[in-house]
Amino acid sequence: MLKQLRTVAAVALLTVTTYAVAVEANGTHPETYVVKKGDTLWDIAARFLKKPWLWPEIWQANPQVQNPHLIYPGDVLSLAYLDRVTPQGQVEPGPRQDAPINAVPLSAVEPFLKNLNIVDGFKELPYVVSLEDSRLRASAGQQAYVRGLPDTQPGQRYMVVRPTVRYGQPKPSDDLDARGDATRFSGNLWKSYVASSDRSELLGYELAQVNLGSVTHVAAGEAGVATLLLEDSGREVRAGDRLVPVQAQPYDLQFIPHAPNTTLADGDIRVLAVTDTFTSGGPRDVIAISAGARDGIDNGTVFSIWRSGRHVNDQVAGMASSRADDALKHGAGRVAMPDEYAAHAMVFRTFDKVSYALVMEGTKPARVGYKLKHPDAQ
Structure with a gap:
């Protein structure tokens, strides 16, 4: 993921x-x-x-x-x-x-072009119900048993994918368990995240490829359990992983940097997640953002990333307090601070409601919840 x-x-x-x-x-x-x-x-x-x-x-x-x-x-x-x-x-x-x-080399960007995908749903996909010898995990040369493939034939190849993250707003992401449900309390990390709009919307589920396999046998009967021989030794398969047919995917490796093609309201696009880290990343890190093709975003779109200006208590003109006051919303006695520039990022893969972007350069880390603006924003 x-x-x-x-x-x-x-x-x-x-x-x-x-x-x-x-x-x-x-x-x-x-x-x-x-x-x-x-x-x-x-x-x-x-x-x-x-x-x-x-x-x-x-x-x-x-x-x-x-x-x-x-x-x-x-x-x-x-x-x-x-x-x-x-x-x-x-x-x-x-x-x-x-x-x-x-x-x-293609291998440098392959994980994001080939091994990841954003979909609207996955519950209807075939899934691994068990593994050879009742293992908890399985890899290359071992067998996985799959439900939901009644019409498959021996020799047909599938990608084994794992639902890993649910993207949405106002809460940007939830980690998913083996059933594909949100892990309880995983959203607590984003409790200080505030979107500019009041809409609550599912943006998509991230599916990460974990293995490949070929069908070797399809059992008769109502259950219709198919046997899948795993081929990849990279990541291990577990019960609950889903299957999608292997298909040739064209890769767009030609990116022309440009400003967004459409005018978007300030704060409408946010950083949803940062690769390999907890909440922040820097140059050469990949981020997920809350906009995609439906918003007019395409490959090569460049954004600047900004920390939203906080609303602080004026200790001189306002009420004296020893309590730190660094709020995201307006309030009595609070003064709005300006937004702070963090970095530039360029989109390299776009889905309908979510895109992946590469952080190019910046003066400070890009964090989950930061908003994106026009690359020339001051």
Whole structure:
């Protein structure tokens, strides 16, 4: 599930297109820059642009770079366009001894493109009812017994998936047990989370792939228990895991960073979860956010992440108190503080009501409950 997966994907997996935008230089800059090992497109842009999410402008000004996926350590990029001077030189090739800086193996992003999915429901899916030798867990080479596959045939392959998280609002997420029900009291972590709207809505269930298997036998009779031979030694299967047919999934690896296509109300989109951590994450961490295709969000959408301004007690003009007062809501004697910028994030996979985004860079951790704004928000 999202909390158990962490991407080490460099932001350089992105593909660019040429489009005109107004950019501002971030202070002084050289006329050229030599690409170094470990660079990413975002990092290079952050050195020279006030808005690093506009890094495609660099490649627009270097038309000699025919394929951004083939920029190597040692390549020389022209930055003269920042002074609106037409570049005179050509991109100088590097030694080509290292891998391209933005050639990201599929395995680096595979967990989020292949192994995770967000669905509206799962209770109707076939499920593992027991395991070989009445085991509590099973892995490759062992058998799982499945109910709900009456029409399957020997040889048919399935993914074994596990419902792990329920996303919703105003409470962002609940951990799920083996039955797929919310774990009791798991929502207590989010008791200080307050959404801007009063709506209460299920956003979806996260299904994480835990194994693969092939049907070897289907029992006759009303129960219709099918035998599934497990193939993957990665994660163990348990009773209650669900099954979905194995299907080829096309992966979108071409992301063009851009501002949201639609205007969204302030605070309507929130951070629902952070991968591998409890409540917060930083650059190269993946977050789940409470917006998706229905909200006009698509791959490449860039947001800025903000801590909601608190409402504090004015100790001078208001009532004196020794009690810390850092509330999320208005109240008598409280003064509203401004929102605080935390980071930028870019969406790389979108579902109907939920999306996964990669935290690019920031000045402080991005936390569950933080709100998302336009990338240029001040």
